[in-house]
Amino acid sequence: MAKDKQIFYCSECGFEAGKWMGQCPSCKAWNSFTEHKVTGKALRNGWAGERPKAVRISEVTSAEESRIKTDIGELDRVLGGGIVPGSLVLIGGAPGIGKSTLLLEMCRNLTGKNVKTLYISGEESLQQIRMRGERIGISGSELLLLSDNSFENAEEVIRSAEAQVVIVDSIQTMETENLPAAPGTVSQVREITARLMVLANQLKTSIFVVGHVTKEGTVAGPRTLEHMVDSVIYFEGDNTNGFRLLRAEKNRFGSTDEIGVFNMTDHGLEEVVNPSELFLSGRPRGASGSVVVSMEEGTRAVLVELQALCCDSSFNMPRRTAVGVDYNRVNLLIAVLEKRGGISLSGADCYVNIAGGLRVSDPSADLGIICAIASSFRDRAVPEGFVIIGEIGLAGEIRGIRSALRRVKEAVKMGYTDILLPASNRSRELDELTGVRLHYVSSIQEALALI
Ligand code: TYD
Ligand code: MG
Numbered sequence: 099m100a101k102d103k104q105i106f107y108c109s110e111c112g113f114e115a116g117k118w119m120g121q122c123p124s125c126k127a128w129n130s131f132t133e134h135k136v137t138g139k140a141l142r143n144g145w146a147g148e149r150p151k152a153v154r155i156s157e158v159t160s161a162e163e164s165r166i167k168t169d170i171g172e173l174d175r176v177l178g179g180g181i182v183p184g185s186l187v188l189i190g191g192a193p194g195i196g197k198s199t200l201l202l203e204m205c206r207n208l209t210g211k212n213v214k215t216l217y218i219s220g221e222e223s224l225q226q227i228r229m230r231g232e233r234i235g236i237s238g239s240e241l242l243l244l245s246d247n248s249f250e251n252a253e254e255v256i257r258s259a260e261a262q263v264v265i266v267d268s269i270q271t272m273e274t275e276n277l278p279a280a281p282g283t284v285s286q287v288r289e290i291t292a293r294l295m296v297l298a299n300q301l302k303t304s305i306f307v308v309g310h311v312t313k314e315g316t317v318a319g320p321r322t323l324e325h326m327v328d329s330v331i332y333f334e335g336d337n338t339n340g341f342r343l344l345r346a347e348k349n350r351f352g353s354t355d356e357i358g359v360f361n362m363t364d365h366g367l368e369e370v371v372n373p374s375e376l377f378l379s380g381r382p383r384g385a386s387g388s389v390v391v392s393m394e395e396g397t398r399a400v401l402v403e404l405q406a407l408c409c410d411s412s413f414n415m416p417r418r419t420a421v422g423v424d425y426n427r428v429n430l431l432i433a434v435l436e437k438r439g440g441i442s443l444s445g446a447d448c449y450v451n452i453a454g455g456l457r458v459s460d461p462s463a464d465l466g467i468i469c470a471i472a473s474s475f476r477d478r479a480v481p482e483g484f485v486i487i488g489e490i491g492l493a494g495e496i497r498g499i500r501s502a503l504r505r506v507k508e509a510v511k512m513g514y515t516d517i518l519l520p521a522s523n524r525s526r527e528l529d530e531l532t533g534v535r536l537h538y539v540s541s542i543q544e545a546l547a548l549i
Contacts, residue, residue: 178352
């Protein structure tokens with residue numbers, strides 16, 4: 099038998115080291131290393147079965163056709179078009195956000211299509227799962243349930259059940275006998291994930307693993323597993339409203355730009371087919387500092403409200419706060435606005451916020467940010483019906499953006515009549531659109547004069 103080995107893990111980020119360290123070199127947390135004894139047996143079970151041989155790429159069959167659709171459109175899109183057989187997907191999110199609900203809804207759809215599905219819960223009893231199932235209308239189905247914390251038993255059930263899709267809810271509650279550590283510790287979570295990976299590969303079963311993340315990141319969480327699995331999907335939102343965003347952080351089988359939008363109701367999660375409507379609901383009419391910008395989320399353009407508030411500062415150094423947009427970008431845009439737009443903000447605090455808890459990383463929101471700040475500073479509202487799109491350069495020039503046509507079409511669909519666009523995006527397709535006035539601008543002076 100191999101000699102016992104000592105491994106130290108950072109309990110914050112899962113960094114692995116051969117010796118104890120005071121500060122984690124990866125996440126810089128202090129005093130976060132804990133020791134784990136790894137026995138020879140647990141070190142790695144290796145790949146059982148035959149050893150793979152090299153094959154020609156042309157002989158490899160594409161997994162594209164064999165994807166299993168979950169029939170939850172938003173989930174399918176985030177997964178890249180459905181579940182890939184033999185993949186391991188991690189669904190992360192804060193406790194209570196709706197991960198179990200989403201996966202159970204997926205199970206309902208899959209069993210409805212005669213896809214054999216197994217749901218393993220280490221958190222809830224069978225009765226609790228059934229009760230939740232009744233709320234989302236699953237009780238009569240063929241879904242297989244297992245409520246157990248022992249991973250060895252779960253592994254056996256997975257091997258014998260011959261299910262096409264398996265859900266393990268959650269990784270933190272599963273425990274393997276091979277390791278002395280408590281469930282939820284980094285070593286347990288990693289060992290179990292590694293063994294699930296082997297199972298998914300050998301049985302060609304798609305496995306979904308649920309992982310809880312806390313805001314502080316103190317629990318040994320999914321962050322440590324991101325590199326081990328095929329796809330990492332985060333389910334986000336705050337508990338104050340029902341909106342939930344599904345976002346792929348990593349996806350070996352699709353794009354990571356897609357988001358899925360859901361609304362939590364009394365009978366489970368509902369897909370939000372028209373996110374623009376959702377993010378613009380409750381927008382104040384005629385208020386200064388509020389503008390509508392367009393963001394690109396994968397293959398969709400989504401309209402969101404961007405708000406700015408400028409007020410006299412009582413500090414020597416005025417405050418700048420950005421929520422949902424990049425802080426440094428806002429500072430840069432404020433500098434451009436001061437220098438090229440002739441507005442002095444050195445005595446004003448500025449707050450910029452995206453409504454609805456979204457994050458915009460797209461530079462096409464630049465012009466919107468500038469217009470919102472200027473509008474709030476002058477306390478003059480941007481006229482109704484405007485959508486503002488454009489990237490800004492340091493000289494105050496407005497640069498072209500991607501997918502102008504798709505964004506304009508979305509704005510027209512949502513009933514907007516006026517669109518501020520970079521002059522370089524002018525095209526024949528755009529000019530042919532009817533029912534919308536396109537205002538092409540090439541500098542921020544022009545844009546500010548217009549609104
Ligand atoms: P859950 O899926 O248990 O969260 P997670 O698995 O991520 O911890 O979701 C629990 C929350 O969802 C809980 O606060 C109740 C709410 N909920 C509804 O509002 N409606 C429903 O139909 C269901 C099933 C849950
Ligand atoms: Mg749960």
